[in-house]
Amino acid sequence: MPASLHHNPIANWLRTHAVPLDHLDPEAPLDDLEPLRAIIGDARVVAIGESSHFINEFAAMRERILRFLAERCGFTVLAFEYGFSEGFPLDAWAQGEGTDDDLSAHLAGTIPVGVDEPLRWIRRHNRTTSTPVRFTGIDIPAAGGSLLPALAPVADYLRRIDPETLPVVQEAIRIAESFAGGSAAVAAPAWGRLATAEQDALSATLTRLLIRFRSVEPLYVSRGDQHSYDIAVRRLEGACHADYTFRAMADLFAGKGLTADTSARDVYMAESVLWHLGRFEPGTRVVLAAHNAHIQKTPVAFNGHLTGLPMGQHLHRTLGDDYFALGLVSTTGHTADMPRDENTPFGFTIDATALEQAEPGSIEAAFADAELGLSIADLHQARRHEADRNTDLAPGPDRIRIQSAYLHTPILEAFDAILHTSTSTVADDLKNM
Numbered sequence: 001m002p003a004s005l006h007h008n009p010i011a012n013w014l015r016t017h018a019v020p021l022d023h024l025d026p027e028a029p030l031d032d033l034e035p036l037r038a039i040i041g042d043a044r045v046v047a048i049g050e051s052s053h054f055i056n057e058f059a060a061m062r063e064r065i066l067r068f069l070a071e072r073c074g075f076t077v078l079a080f081e082y083g084f085s086e087g088f089p090l091d092a093w094a095q096g097e098g099t100d101d102d103l104s105a106h107l108a109g110t111i112p113v114g115v116d117e118p119l120r121w122i123r124r125h126n127r128t129t130s131t132p133v134r135f136t137g138i139d140i141p142a143a144g145g146s147l148l149p150a151l152a153p154v155a156d157y158l159r160r161i162d163p164e165t166l167p168v169v170q171e172a173i174r175i176a177e178s179f180a181g182g183s184a185a186v187a188a189p190a191w192g193r194l195a196t197a198e199q200d201a202l203s204a205t206l207t208r209l210l211i212r213f214r215s216v217e218p219l220y221v222s223r224g225d226q227h228s229y230d231i232a233v234r235r236l237e238g239a240c241h242a243d244y245t246f247r248a249m250a251d252l253f254a255g256k257g258l259t260a261d262t263s264a265r266d267v268y269m270a271e272s273v274l275w276h277l278g279r280f281e282p283g284t285r286v287v288l289a290a291h292n293a294h295i296q297k298t299p300v301a302f303n304g305h306l307t308g309l310p311m312g313q314h315l316h317r318t319l320g321d322d323y324f325a326l327g328l329v330s331t332t333g334h335t336a337d338m339p340r341d342e343n344t345p346f347g348f349t350i351d352a353t354a355l356e357q358a359e360p361g362s363i364e365a366a367f368a369d370a371e372l373g374l375s376i377a378d379l380h381q382a383r384r385h386e387a388d389r390n391t392d393l394a395p396g397p398d399r400i401r402i403q404s405a406y407l408h409t410p411i412l413e414a415f416d417a418i419l420h421t422s423t424s425t426v427a428d429d430l431k432n433m
Contacts, residue, residue, distance in 0.1 A: 010382065010396055011369035018370065018377040024421070026063040026117070033068040039378045039417055043324035044285050045273060046075070047312060049292035049415075050328045051401045054336040054350055054430060057421045058328045059114040062289055065326075066118055069287050070125065070133050077280060078122065079136045080115050081290035084272050085150040085235045087137020090115070094122040094135045111143060111183055111346050112430065118289070134280070138272035138288075140242040140265050141235075144184030144249075145346075147176040147242055150235040154209075157232040161223045162216075168209055172239070175202045184249065185340055185347025191246040192253075199247075206240045227279075234275055241268040252307075263309040266294060270314035293402055295325045296414040300407060312414075326376075327415040329401060330424035331358055331368045337403050352426040353404045363397040363411045367420040376419045383412050 022032040040046050048065055050058035069075035080087070089106055092098075100123070107116055119135060126132040141149040151173050158166045175198055179190035191199065213220070213233050220229050244264040251257035273288060290311065293300055297316040300308040315323045335355055338348040358364035367375075382396065397411040411418070 008369045010366040014370040018375040021374045024060045026060050030068045040324050044322040046324045047288040047295035048326050049295045051292050052335045052403045053113050054427045055424045057424050075285040075287050077134045077286040079138050079288045082137040083139050083141045084137045091135040136276045138269045140238045145182050145187045146180035147239045150239040172205045182346040188249040192250045210236050260306050266311040269311040292327045298409045298414040325415045326417045328419050330421045331364045333423040334426050335403050336426045350430045362399045373422045
């Protein structure tokens with residue numbers, strides 16, 4: 001029995017209250033997930049996180065939970081940490097368009113963050129159900145790697161609706177092509193090497209386009225339709241947020257960034273979730289898949305410095321209890337660290353890093369001290385436990401792993417539940433990364 005067990009009240013609480021789960025296999029029966037129904041309650045948006053991308057066990061659990069929420073709880077949308085603009089052809093494919101093999105072409109050149117298997121399940125599910133599941137992207141284009149996935153469709157829209165303005169977006173595309181990459185890790189440094197005049201011209205051009213779109217909305221809608229206009233504006237907003245993110249990242253790396261300036265990406269993701277919610281049928285319930293650091297409800301800080309306000313914080317402020325954040329963690333095995341390397345397609349490599357013993361004070365240490373395996377803990381109950389217990393006891397966990405490092409935040413406020421798997425393994429199909 002771990003020596004720290006009796007000095008960790010949350011570990012003691014977990015031993016009594018965490019619910020064991022039976023399966024990691026995405027195709028396994030779902031009965032063991034039934035306690036999740038009561039844990040999430042009536043939440044409209046249930047976010048499922050992961051402490052690292054590229055982890056087999058997290059991908060398997062997210063797919064199982066998606067199945068459970070769709071098949072048994074009436075959820076009909078999967079929103080994913082994937083480009084808003086790029087999400088539309090993936091939804092069409094998930095609804096039955098094209099052939100099964102077309103998905104590989106749709107995902108070619110994108111970071112393999114685990115969107116393929118959920119999409120394949122949705123396509124199979126939709127063949128036999130009377131209530132299909134939809135797919136939506138919520139992120140800035142190419143995870144901040146390129147403006148082109150957003151700007152190219154905007155150019156197509158202007159060719160139909162306003163050819164007179166087409167040269168303006170073509171100028172933005174010309175500059176964007178000069179630094180486009182597979183992710184922000186490639187594009188941001190390349191953007192930083194542009195002449196200041198080019199950087200400023202791009203920002204000014206995007207701003208001019210966005211203001212024009214908003215100013216002449218009745219004209220554009222009269223020439224087309226409201227839905228197409230709304231999508232074009234949201235794509236253009238994604239390009240603007242990505243452009244802002246390039247500047248924020250460059251300043252951050254140079255040590256002169258403004259406080260929480262990298263929040264532009266997260267607020268765009270939060271607004272994209274709300275954008276989709278506002279266009280689906282009333283009562284639609286959404287499964288949201290993204291990194292733990294995006295779904296948490298508290299600010300992101302490293303070494304005591306506030307670096308970002310996450311999507312989950314924005315959604316919680318807007319939706320209140322209709323937003324539910326489920327973090328995924330592991331205590332042993334390996335995680336996927338992502339050291340930067342501009343000579344790779346996505347600007348980083350994947351290093352399978354062995355997890356060290358969890359730091360005291362972390363949620364991972366609490367699960368380890370409780371000697372739990374695959375299990376889920378309802379932190380609503382833990383918050384009540386914290387409020388009722390003696391003040392001389394230690395506070396709840398104050399950190400959570402992000403890859404092999406730790407992000408310091410009050411865990412009982414940041415997440416509504418934690419799903420724990422004792423061991424994590426890095427996907428072995430990332431050789432081209």
